[in-house]
Amino acid sequence: MPRRHRPGATATSVVAHIEEVVVATSGEDAFELVFAVAAARVIGKTQATSRAIAKVRRAHPELSIAMPRDDNEELVARVDALLARELEGGDGRLQALDAVFESLVPRVAKGDKGQFFTPRHVVDFVVKALAPRAREVVVDPACGSGAFLAHARALAAVKTFGSDVDPRAIRVARLVALSQGRDPATIVRADGLRGPKPPKANVVATNPPFAGRADATGFEVARTVRTPERDVLFLERALDLLRPGGRLGIVLPYNKAAGASFAGMRRWLVERARVYAVVGLPRETFLPHTSQRTFVLFAKRRGPGEPPDGRERAIFAISERAGKDSAGHPIARRGGGVGLDHDLDEVLDVLVPFLTAQGFAS
Secondary structure, eight states, X not given: OXXXXXOOSSHHHHHHHHHHHHHHHOSOOHHHHHHHHHHHHHTSXXXXXXXXXXHHHHHOGGGOXXXXXGGGHHHHHHHHHHHHTTTSSHHHHHHHHHHHHHHHSOHHHHHHTTOOOOOHHHHHHHHHHHOOOTTOEEEETTXXXXXXXXXXXXXXXXXXXXXXXXXXXXXXXXXXXXXXXXXXXXXXXXXXXXXXOOSOEEXXXXXXXXXXXXXXXXXXXXGTXXXXXXXXXXXXXXXXXXXXXXXXXXXXXXXXXXXXXXXXXXXXHHHXXXXXXXXXXXXXXXXXXXXXXXXXXXXXXOXXXXXXXXXXXXXXXXXXXXXXXXXXXXXBOGGGOSSBOBOHHHHHHXXXXXXXXXXXXX
16 A cells, blocks of 8 residues: 555554545545544444434434435545544543544534644644532533533543534534533533533633634723734633633733733733643644744632732743644654653643642632
8 A cells, every 4th residue: 555545553554545535435424534533433322323423413413413325334434444543542532522623523614713723632632621520510611622621521520611613523522521421401502602511620721722802792801902802801801701710721922921902901801810830832833733822820810809919920931842843743752752852741731730839729
């Protein structure tokens, strides 16, 4: 087999190979076919056939599974064989479902909205710093494929709620929830800025859309920024979703931390939330989709009548290794270890003791 036709070793490369096979051999929608096969494997826990897909489709109408054409049974079996290895276990299963979202949800549509796939080592870093505990409520108002929620569920027996405007992303997030034995009804298709509010959250973990404008009517923060972008509005929305004392981990563009035009927004923020940490991420983090610099803000919503205290301390850190090169290609961990060559685990080694000493998660 020529090298260019061999499926790669990672979940993402396997899905990319599947897409190539589907496009070359049928008129099927690659996303719909992979999604149907994955649903049969993950939920039906069996080899994917048209009959197995139909059974899962009847049992879970909320997934909106599309049936493959009757004459494509051989293609279904081929796709199933390629996906089977990736869907065998817990971590591999989540990675494969992530790959479905990253590779097959149209990138152009997501990019136009300023929405980009969040690298899973960044998701893992944010969730570990937030330290969700059993029975806490974790919310993501711009959940995409549900990565922050899935990682929180893997870490503790939490209750999760998510929303997103992208119908395919929502379906993937529901499938991920089902794969973890959770209720897919807690994932809804809605505008995260104005949709129905979930229960008040103990934790909000999110990477909201950056680009574009949205209707700022009714948002306090709009008075501090002349033309607030959606990420600014999502910052207010996230705080509004939190209980007093609730914890926030949010990915934002770098200019919100350093831009002079957002100084008023930062003053507004510290009046409503105690900022505990700002962690800068490398420019390569979101490549190949965008080279925009970003940071993660960790904060806690203030209670009523709780003004800023001049003795409050915050930590500022910078991640220097993104696990990707300047073209967005993954760089393997040094020494032959598993995963990408990033330094967020090292940042956590410093960040977590500080957050613990400051009572962030207490």
